[in-house]
Amino acid sequence: xxxxxxxxxxxxxxxxxxxxxxxxxxxxxxxxxxxxxxxxxxxxxxxxxxxxxxxxxxxxxxxxxxxxxxxxxxxxxxxxxxxxxxxxxxxxxxxxxxxxxxxxxxxxxxxxxxxxxxxxxxxxxxxxxxxxxxxxxxxxxxxxxxxxxxxxxxxxxxxxxxxxxxxxxxxxxxxxxxxxxxxxxxxxxxxxxxxxxxxxxxxxxxxxxxxxxxxxxxxxxxxxxxxxxxxxxxxxxxxxxxxxxxxxxxxxxxxxxxxxxxxxxxxxxxxxxxxxxxxxxxxxxxxxxxxxxxxxxxxxxxxxxxxxxxxxxxxxxxxxxxxxxxxxxxxxxxxxxxxxxxxxxxxxxxxxxxxxxxxxxxxxxxxxxxxxxxxxxxxxxxxxxxxxxxxxxxxxxxxxxxxxxxxxxxxxxxxxxxxxxxxxxxxxxxxxxxxxx
Ligand code: SAH
Ligand code: SF4
Ligand code: F3S
Numbered sequence: 001x002x003x004x005x006x007x008x009x010x011x012x013x014x015x016x017x018x019x020x021x022x023x024x025x026x027x028x029x030x031x032x033x034x035x036x037x038x039x040x041x042x043x044x045x046x047x048x049x050x051x052x053x054x055x056x057x058x059x060x061x062x063x064x065x066x067x068x069x070x071x072x073x074x075x076x077x078x079x080x081x082x083x084x085x086x087x088x089x090x091x092x093x094x095x096x097x098x099x100x101x102x103x104x105x106x107x108x109x110x111x112x113x114x115x116x117x118x119x120x121x122x123x124x125x126x127x128x129x130x131x132x133x134x135x136x137x138x139x140x141x142x143x144x145x146x147x148x149x150x151x152x153x154x155x156x157x158x159x160x161x162x163x164x165x166x167x168x169x170x171x172x173x174x175x176x177x178x179x180x181x182x183x184x185x186x187x188x189x190x191x192x193x194x195x196x197x198x199x200x201x202x203x204x205x206x207x208x209x210x211x212x213x214x215x216x217x218x219x220x221x222x223x224x225x226x227x228x229x230x231x232x233x234x235x236x237x238x239x240x241x242x243x244x245x246x247x248x249x250x251x252x253x254x255x256x257x258x259x260x261x262x263x264x265x266x267x268x269x270x271x272x273x274x275x276x277x278x279x280x281x282x283x284x285x286x287x288x289x290x291x292x293x294x295x296x297x298x299x300x301x302x303x304x305x306x307x308x309x310x311x312x313x314x315x316x317x318x319x320x321x322x323x324x325x326x327x328x329x330x331x332x333x334x335x336x337x338x339x340x341x342x343x344x345x346x347x348x349x350x351x352x353x354x355x356x357x358x359x360x361x362x363x364x365x366x367x368x369x370x371x372x373x374x375x376x377x378x379x380x381x382x383x384x385x386x387x388x389x390x391x392x393x394x395x396x397x398x399x400x401x402x403x404x405x406x407x408x409x410x411x412x413x414x415x416x417x418x419x420x421x422x423x424x425x426x427x428x429x430x431x432x433x434x435x436x437x
Contacts, residue, residue: 002116004033009043011068013061014051016198016231017169018082020151022049024138025081025108031139032112045115046072050084052164054333058084062096069098077118079103086168090125101125105154105169106133129170136179144190146384146414152180152215153199158234160261161272161339162304162332165200172200177207177218184222193414194227194382195219202230203237213245220251226416227382229401231257235283236274243290254291255401258284259299263318264311267304272339277318284322295325295400300359303332303352305343312355319362325370325400326427327363331356364426371402371424379404379429381419383412398429406431 008029012022025047026036037043046068050061061084069078079101080092086104093099100118103111104127114124134154153174156166184195197219199205205212212230219228228251235258246252258280262268265276275283287294300319302312319327331352334345381396387405388395394408396417405428406419412434419431 003044003119006034006044006115007037007039007042008034008045008047009037009040009072010047010049011064012049013057013064014049014053014083016149016196017151017154017200018049018051020149020198021082021105021108023141023149024135025049025111027139027141028108028111029115030142040068040072043072044076045079045118046076047079047081050080050082052083052087052168052335054330055335056333065096065099069096077101077115079114079118081105081108083164083168086127086129087164089127093123093125099123102127104129106131108135109133132171132173134173134175136175138183140186141183141190144187144192146192146382147194147196148187148192149196149198150180150183150187151175151199152197152202152212153205156200157204158201158274159272159339161270161343162301162335164335164338167337169200172204174199174205174207177210177215180215181218181222184219184225188222188224191414193225193416194229195225196229196231198231200232201234201237203233203239203242211239211241213239213242216242216245216252217249220249225251227399228252229255233258235260235280238283238287240286240290243287246294247291253399253401254294255297255399256287256291256294257297257299258287260318260322261299261301262304262307262311263315264307267307267311267314270306270340270343271301271304277314281318281321293400295402296322297326297328297401298322298324299328299330301330301332302355302359303347305332305340305346307332307347316359316362319359319366323366323370324363325402326367327359329356329359329363368424368426371426371429374421374429375424376421378418378420379431380416381406381431381434382416383408383414383434385413386410394434402429403427404429404431406434408434 052058077100081103085102101114102125107126110126117124155170155172157172379398381404383396387393393405417434423430
């Protein structure tokens with residue numbers, strides 16, 4: 001007889017894709033009769049959804065699995081999902097004592113059967129790829145938060161030379177527009193007001209001749225939805241049509257996350273990013289011209305193989321030239337099997353760390369200045385609820401994605417309000433009393 005009503009505990013690491021996939025796993029298991037729990041001690045099944053984008057992320061998560069095995073009930077089963085599972089497959093069973101199943105990024109439909117086997121003591125591994133799985137048939141969600149993510153495409157074909165993602169997420173494939181619109185409609189019916197459309201490279205979304213700009217327009221028609229965000233945009237294919245849609249469709253928020261990775265054209269070529277510094281700067285200019293008030297954010301890697309002081313200074317000068325609203329910054333981490341792994345990791349660790357500190361300090365200063373310039377202006381904010389730091393204040397995000405805190409009644413949660421920005425700190429805008437918009 002099949003077990004039903006098991007309690008599943010899921011812990012998630014990595015990017016928004018993994019956050020989305022953990023919800024997907026929950027909905028697949030819910031449709032098999034199981035429920036979620038946040039209480040590790042009560043769990044029958046523990047799943048860790050993992051990230052392998054940098055070596056440190058992977059080491060940390062492997063340590064966490066061993067630690068969880070010690071904390072969970074002895075009769076519960078432990079499994080690993082996501083990108084580390086995909087990369088390492090059955091090697092993980094030997095590496096982590098007490099691990100019962102390993103499920104790769106295209107195999108989540110198999111989870112009910114895999115858990116069944118694991119419960120009777122048979123360890124199982126499913127990490128096949130190439131199925132083109134896009135999870136378009138995902139079971140309908142049964143709850144939603146105010147701000148939700150919806151995956152619109154999976155995988156990546158870009159093969160940036162440093163990046164493991166194409167190897168663990170497979171070839172790029174888009175979902176059907178109708179499935180995406182249905183999912184957004186269901187989420188809005190359950191209370192969502194904002195959706196972020198996610199994919200490794202949303203600009204190459206394709207569905208029967210419809211590109212990402214067309215998808216944004218289709219999703220914007222969902223009644224009751226107030227805001228649309230999206231990530232991530234690869235600079236090589238962010239079209240003028242898309243800039244026009246972001247600038248003109250009211251629900252689409254004025255924020256573009258446009259990873260530059262480096263300010264040196266030579267390093268960009270070695271990274272296989274297929275644009276030059278000049279092309280990136282020109283694109284940033286077109287975005288700012290076409291979308292007034294837009295926030296531009298980015299990702300940057302320092303210490304890529306062969307990166308000279310001079311090339312690093314080009315990254316610094318690009319950051320000074322563009323003045324990003326904010327940035328995620330990393331030092332290069334070798335990923336086995338990628339092209340860059342063959343280049344040799346020749347920038348010394350201390351140099352990588354010093355370069356990273358330099359750009360973090362620079363970005364912190366720029367972000368403070370960019371935010372300070374907003375004092376006196378009005379921000380449209382979707383109220384997400386009381387601030388975690390101070391229960392007397394409300395928290396929400398501006399259309400540009402910035403955190404805003406301001407006084408107000410928790411009853412405004414879920415409403416869109418206008419807030420005058422009175423002061424700013426490094427990462428947060430502080431507003432006055434809200435006005436309903
Ligand atoms: N598809 C997205 C996100 C990829 S992972 C994109 O193209 O932007 C998020 C970020 O991690 C990347 O933008 C990159 O800056 C960083 N990253 C990826 N591989 C890395 C590596 N091997 N070492 C250091 N940072 C890396
Ligand atoms: Fe990785 Fe590049 Fe694909 Fe982003 S676009 S996921 S950095 S290969
Ligand atoms: Fe990490 Fe996988 Fe996302 S490697 S960044 S969780 S796609």
